[in-house]
Amino acid sequence: MFLIRDYRKPAILFGLLMLFTFVMVGCSPTPAAPTPDLQASVDGEALTAQPSATPTSTQEPAPTPVPPTSAPRPATTPTNVAATAGNAQAVVTWSASSSNGGSPITGYSVTASPGGATATWSSGALTATITGLANGTAYTFTVTATTAVSTSAASSATPATIPTATLTPTVASTATATQSVPWSACDSANSPVATYSYQDGGFQFDFDINPASSRVKQVFLGTTPTMGKRHQWDANNTNGFNLHHFRRTVFEDLSATSFIVPMLSPTSVPVNVTVTLNAQLEDASWCTALLVDNFSYNQGLQGADAITIPEGVTIDYDRYSGFTVPQPLAESVIYAMSSNDPYQERPGWMDVPLRDYPAKLRVALYGVPTTTHWQIAAELIEVIRAIAPDLDARFATTHEEVTMPLHVTACPEWKIKTEEHPCNSRGMDGSFSDGGYRDGGLAETRGYLWISGSSGYTTTLIRHEMVHQMGLGHVKCKGSISIVPDYQGQYWTASDLAAIVVHQEVRTTHGMTMDQARSALGIPKDSRWEELLADRSLVCENQVAAYDALAAKLQSNSE
Numbered sequence: 001m002f003l004i005r006d007y008r009k010p011a012i013l014f015g016l017l018m019l020f021t022f023v024m025v026g027c028s029p030t031p032a033a034p035t036p037d038l039q040a041s042v043d044g045e046a047l048t049a050q051p052s053a054t055p056t057s058t059q060e061p062a063p064t065p066v067p068p069t070s071a072p073r074p075a076t077t078p079t080n081v082a083a084t085a086g087n088a089q090a091v092v093t094w095s096a097s098s099s100n101g102g103s104p105i106t107g108y109s110v111t112a113s114p115g116g117a118t119a120t121w122s123s124g125a126l127t128a129t130i131t132g133l134a135n136g137t138a139y140t141f142t143v144t145a146t147t148a149v150s151t152s153a154a155s156s157a158t159p160a161t162i163p164t165a166t167l168t169p170t171v172a173s174t175a176t177a178t179q180s181v182p183w184s185a186c187d188s189a190n191s192p193v194a195t196y197s198y199q200d201g202g203f204q205f206d207f208d209i210n211p212a213s214s215r216v217k218q219v220f221l222g223t224t225p226t227m228g229k230r231h232q233w234d235a236n237n238t239n240g241f242n243l244h245h246f247r248r249t250v251f252e253d254l255s256a257t258s259f260i261v262p263m264l265s266p267t268s269v270p271v272n273v274t275v276t277l278n279a280q281l282e283d284a285s286w287c288t289a290l291l292v293d294n295f296s297y298n299q300g301l302q303g304a305d306a307i308t309i310p311e312g313v314t315i316d317y318d319r320y321s322g323f324t325v326p327q328p329l330a331e332s333v334i335y336a337m338s339s340n341d342p343y344q345e346r347p348g349w350m351d352v353p354l355r356d357y358p359a360k361l362r363v364a365l366y367g368v369p370t371t372t373h374w375q376i377a378a379e380l381i382e383v384i385r386a387i388a389p390d391l392d393a394r395f396a397t398t399h400e401e402v403t404m405p406l407h408v409t410a411c412p413e414w415k416i417k418t419e420e421h422p423c424n425s426r427g428m429d430g431s432f433s434d435g436g437y438r439d440g441g442l443a444e445t446r447g448y449l450w451i452s453g454s455s456g457y458t459t460t461l462i463r464h465e466m467v468h469q470m471g472l473g474h475v476k477c478k479g480s481i482s483i484v485p486d487y488q489g490q491y492w493t494a495s496d497l498a499a500i501v502v503h504q505e506v507r508t509t510h511g512m513t514m515d516q517a518r519s520a521l522g523i524p525k526d527s528r529w530e531e532l533l534a535d536r537s538l539v540c541e542n543q544v545a546a547y548d549a550l551a552a553k554l555q556s557n558s559e
């Protein structure tokens, strides 16, 4: 489990932080917005993220003519091979060989690559299902035809397709008849609601008193991730999505007699929640009623739903396509794998293991992101494509495709009170977690980022947390985006970019020690290496000029 939490601001923003913290901790509660506390959607026309480039199909060779008098030959190759990925499987279809070579075709065989899993066909429609595939892995498929004589050459491979786990929230089982709200710690004279029912994806509440003349000050419906996950906000089984299930829907007009609260899952990842109705009285005391202790959404975001990128966000996946990644230097390796982390009370340099997660980089923003947040992510995707091309970084097109969710949340007062929520009294600003990669989780993801949208510098936070996500710890080099808490830069520097390359390089793998990474990258263990290890401040100097222009361009594009 690897988790970096960032609590503090750069010095230049420290005053703002103190003011912000004071406001958040010291002021009276502010009602949260009545709308659900999430939604990646935005007002206005939405643009659909660009889908992955589809490999161009290969022209099939013309069938070889079969001389009429020759002995039986192999069948020609099957054509039009296509695959549709499912959950750990793929359905493959094809067209029959145009010639059986003089001997009847007895079967077809489908082979997956990588892994070599096979499925065979003997009769019926020309289709076969290959099972046992690894979700998140890109597969191609070929088909051969078999006759009594021999087996044909393999067909052209299909375009790559990726099996994906099905992430469909389970159907709610809480449809009930009208029943009384089970208030606790609240006397009947002050009970503000008489009955409730759950129908058609929402709770309906009917008041039988006039709250305006009662002692009721505020009523809201709250949802909290079901116990067992509450204390694992970085648990691998929900990839951090459960944070978005802490929600509160305030009944704004208490003079109304009826309220309907839609229950929409705020993320595509199934997370059950506890549903409570809460009333605050004029004396600041609270009544709480537990309505459902394990609610399952049946509406809301689904895994297959398309992700829309807000209008106005631009991304050019080829913006830096002319960049050639240079051979890493010793300086970059030591920069990449050194950490000076004041949060962990480690004032000196320490070595950090190489961090590289195998999944492709598919980004989506959740919570309350603004167009600016999306744009910052777009700019970082663009540059990662140039320096770590094998990650094929891009915005995800569907929710189930996401390998790196970037959560942006506001921290209303009620969340801060919840100790296990990152919006707690310590003033959480941002974090990156790999969710326990190699400890049993997130093998198909790259972890997740959590950003406080209440912070005054969320754009810098996204760059900062994403540099963690790309492998770096807290580097004690002035101007770096990853230094904390003072002198933090606003953008990734040339040295930051070069260090990211060390982590994401194809020759390095997750968990390598610094010396293993040095060796893997073909860097000699010479006097320069020893000199840099003896005085790591030397790696803070700009010794990676190849990245200067790229860093400058990144900065200018971000302004």
Ligand SMILES: [Zn+2]
Pocket (backbone or CB within 6 Å): 004, 005, 006, 464, 465, 468, 474, 484
């Ligand atoms: Zn950090």
